Amino acid sequence: MNLATNRNPGAGFTMVELLVAIAIVGLLMAVSVPATLNxxxxxxxxxxxxxxxxxxxxxxxxxxxxxxxxxxxxDPERMTFGLGDDQQPLPEGFNLGVSTAAEVNRKGIGIIRFYPEGNSSGGDVVLESPTGRGVRISVDWLLGGVSQETFDAP
Structure with missing residues (x-):
């Protein structure tokens, strides 16, 4: 029995087929990893x-x-915000800007104060992602209502 005659020439993959498959997988990874990070x-x-x-x-x-x-x-320096002692960190790479009433602020920390009548000291909080996408969160001083307005990188 001759082994060469019983061999199926179509069995297995050629080197070209393997390289094409690897190239396709590499292309899919190159596209999907940045999309996952975004x-x-x-x-x-x-x-x-x-x-x-x-x-x-x-x-x-x-x-x-x-x-x-x-x-x-x-606290724009520490990138935290919170109510009382419950301070929460913001994600790394984000920017925090605060514009509030000077009379309630403390040493570089912006304060928005809410009063028992439902009103507030008012102010704006700007939160911007590393890509420049952001939001301005405004607190109305008269009614204490909270609203938001988004913006994109210039």
Whole structure:
């Protein structure tokens, strides 16, 4: 029995077929990895915006419920914000800007104060992602309402 005659010439893959398959996988990886990183940053951005808005809304509601003024502190240097001792960090690479009433601020920390009547000291918080996408969160001084306006990189 001759082994050469029983061999199926179509069995297995040629070197060219393997190289084409590897090239296709490499191309898919080159496209999907940056898209995954952009998706992850987008999730971080949306969560940070949601956390800031929730914290502001919670402070307003607690001030109404307890009858005491409550402060939400924003520290652009440490990249944190929070209500009282519950300070939350913002994702790395993000920028935080705060514009609030000077009389309630403390040593480089922007404060938005909510009063028991439902109003606030007012102010703006600007949160910008590393790609330049951002949001301006505004707190109305008269009614204490929270609104947001998005912007994109120039």
């Amino acid at each position: 998706f992850y940053e987008s999730v971080q951005y949306r969560q940070a915006v949601r956390d800031v808005i929730t914290t502001l809304g919670t402070a307003r509601q607690r001030a109404l419920d307890t009858g005491q003024a409550l402060d939400v502190a924003f």
